[in-house]
Amino acid sequence: MPQVIPEQRRTAVAELIARINYGLVIGGFALSLSDGSLHFRVTLPLADAELTQEQFDRLIGASLWTVQRYHKAVCRLLYGDDLSPAEAVAEVEMAG
Structure with a gap:
């Protein structure tokens, strides 16, 4: 997982983790x-x-399972196409 989120992507990643954390039972x-x-x-x-x-x-x-599961969403948001945070989370969660 990236250790430092670039300043220009922090707002989008903050929304992403808010969406992820909402559904988590353990940790965040x-x-x-x-x-x-x-x-x-x-x-x-x-x-x-x-x-x-x-x-x-x-x-x-x-x-570890949670971090591995959502690592793709963080990377897609940082380095992928123009995905919204909601789309990045949905992509991971629909994959199972």
Whole structure:
């Protein structure tokens, strides 16, 4: 995934990640409008519980799957044809 979004594309990518994040159950993408850094963040509130290896593996697995799934939408928006953020998300989500 691109680490820094060019300034001229940040507004479009911000809309893209808002559309993506709306449908996510675990984690979410975050974009810094000041420096263009794009991240995926996930939390697991445990309170006093202990994190098991299985929970960790599932959390990382779900995060990696999500990033891989939407990587194409980010790249298509940055480097592809003149797609709108809505079209870029729809393209990925219709592919399964």
